[in-house]
Amino acid sequence: MMLESAAAIVAGFALLAWGADRFVVGAAATARNLGVSPLIVGLTIVGFGTSAPEMLVSVVASWQGQPGLAIGNAIGSNITNVALVLGVAAIVRPLVVRSEILRRELPILILVMVLGFALILDGELNRGDGLMLVMGLAVMIYWVVGLGLRSRRTDPISREFDHELPRRMSTKRALAWLAVGLLVLSVSSRILVWGAVNVATTLGVSDLVIGLSIVAVGTSLPELAAAVTSALKNEHDIAIGNVIGSNMFNLLGVMAMPGLFAPGAVSAEVLDRDYPLMIALTVGLFLMAYGVGGRPGRINRLEGAALCTVFVAYLYTLYRMAL
DSSP states (O other): OHHHHHHHHHHHHHHHHHHHHHHHHHHHHHHHHTTOOHHHHIIIIIHHHHTHHHHHHHHHHHHTTOHHHHHHHHHHHHHHIIIIIHHHHHHHSOEEEOOHHHHHHHHHHHHHHHHHHHHHTTSEEOHHHHHHHHHHHHHHHHHHHHHHHHHTTTOHHHHHHHHHSOOSOOHHHHHHHHHHHHHHHHHHHHHHHHHHHHHHHHHTOOHHHHIIIIIHHHHTHHHHHHHHHHHHTTOHHHHHHHHHHHHHHIIIIITHHHHHHSOEEOOHHIIIIIHHHHHHHHHHHHHHHHOSTTOOEEEOHHHHHHHHHHHHHHHHHHHHHHO
16 A cells, blocks of 8 residues: 555646646646736746646645645645755756746745734634635736836846747647646646555655655645756846745645635644744745845755755654654
């Protein structure tokens, strides 16, 4: 049973990554063919698409009565995105933040985290909390679209998105890839949750720990690949922007799912250990990437190595506590 479950996790991760890529390609090409600017597509569709694996896994886990896995996936993915994804990308090539849009998004991300923490501070994530998070997601998308419309001609990240988004794809083909991506995401998320729950049961650890570690790392693999590729192409703003966008979608969209589909108690470990670490890492990202005195922010190799060290220490802590 353990071998089949591990195989299901590996297959689920592979299919999630491929399905998310096809979903983003199809959605981005469709929007571009409809005349939507590359900047708006990049800030919304790409950000949502990179969080699609976490979203589907959270929905399936919540629906099957595993809210701890869903919450762990949302928070663990955010920790992984900042500490591992940006850490590795910065080691590959130091990241320079030139985009004014990202400088404005970082404080919003911190506010979103404070909102999420305030909602679960009572030790419960109920349907009212879930609805508030979904409403916050709608407000965030509206704000990001407005910000993109005002800055689409001047912000450096606009040129990076224009270069990266698919061109010359027919709308028919784009819609086909969109449908295929959604189908694969749906099937692979079920496979992954089945395997993860079985592994947690066999090892005798909580579904929260599995969500914070194995599932969070696996669903963040698309962000890791995208960040390293963007760093190598000197598209630094995209590398950081994808992480910021994904983290906002995770907090508002992914974490809303257990509240809506499986309301209940939030583990004390989330409040005492995981959420505070996520806040600390994001504040650290803010200090590194925001910049002062008009100079662009920068995440150098030393800071990237520090982020990766924090991530390894966090996984070791989870391992020790699980034992």
